[in-house]
Amino acid sequence: MIPSRRGLVLGAGATVLSSPALSRQRPEDLVLSGRLIQGGFVMGRTWPRAMIFVNGEALTTASARGVFIIGFDRDAAPYVQLEARFRNRRAHRTLSIVSGAFPSSRINGLPPSTVEPTDPALLERIQQEIALKTEGFASRADADDFRAGFIWPLDRYRVTSRWGSQRILNGTPARPHYGIDLAAPAGSPIRAPADGLVTFARPGMHFEGGLTLIDHGQGLITAYLHQSRIDVLPTQRIRRGDVIGAVGMTGRATGPHLCWRMKWRDRNCDPSLMVAQSATETGYPYA
Known part of the structure; x- marks a missing residue:
């Protein structure tokens, strides 16, 4: 199902595409909210101080509360790979990004x-x-x-x-x-x-x-x-x-x-x- 052009508010696991190989991960290991649209963002909650990877690149670290944020540029690609890593733990989501309308x-x-x-x-x-x-x-x-x-x-x-x-x-x-x-x-x-x-x-x-x-x-x-x-x-x-x-x-x-x-x-x-x-x-x- 293709999201509407307006973008959407993301609830816990509600609008992500999951990989079958990672289906055993617990939903609470990576809880997301935000706007999956070009120019938007995702906030997440995961393990405190987990490393956050975007498309395979380590870009930020979750806070002591386990909270992090990533942003999507105006020309963000249709799909973004998001992964949290902490010690031997992994949690992964594939995010589908809606195209923006820019007059x-x-x-x-x-x-x-x-x-x-x-x-x-x-x-x-x-x-x-x-x-x-x-x-x-x-x-x-x-x-x-x-x-x-x-x-x-x-x-x-x-x-x-x-x-x-x-x-x-x-x-x-x-x-x-x-x-x-x-x-x-x-x-x-x-x-x-x-x-x-x-x-x-x-x-x-x-x-x-x-x-x-x-x-x-x-x-x-x-x-x-x-x-x-x-x-x-x-x-x-x-x-x-x-x-x-x-x-x-x-x-x-x-x-x-x-x-x-x-x-x-x-x-x-x-x-x-x-x-x-x-x-x-x-x-x-x-x-």
Whole structure:
């Protein structure tokens, strides 16, 4: 049965394909929840500190609670092999990933320097900022702050650009948009959607304007762009609901809004899919 294009919420063992050779594994050894769609994610509960393999590659380690997360990029393959290993124990699932629907969007009236910059000094500055952002995104906090799910970072907003859309900027095709744009009045408070560690906080970035990055554990990092004010500092621990800054239109923006982004390691994910999702407790014997 092929899942609907919307994707789905995954319950314990409900939407995975099992290998007959591994059919003797206990269902409670690998309990999953999440959204099996391009840009989505899976949270899991397994043995504490188990190694988590994705398509045969060791990518993360379950927390002391046995909780882990993996993300699916915009171009994720139709099937993903997921395996947990702890000592001589193994638990395996084959996940079927639904294709996303990514429309095109056009934005005109942007300054040329924010679309196709040519000035050597500006290009050098952009490269320096890329290095700073790369360091912030490289954080791998030993935590599972994502486990309770996320809230929206704004109290009131209007979605003006959905995640994954193909961007055409000033008539020029650009990279897909790896954020969801939330329009709101300038100065509106931005709240942390989940607990985490601030890994980057800097105003005046060329493209992003005021930018904050938060590590929610295991390389799951959210980004907050175009802020008019930043209220946190790098290395600061924050709690869900804390104000981290204010909506603005700094950087490459034509109006006040928050561009909300998420990465799991090097994979771009849709942060809106994390709202109200949490690691299931069903059948988990180790908590």
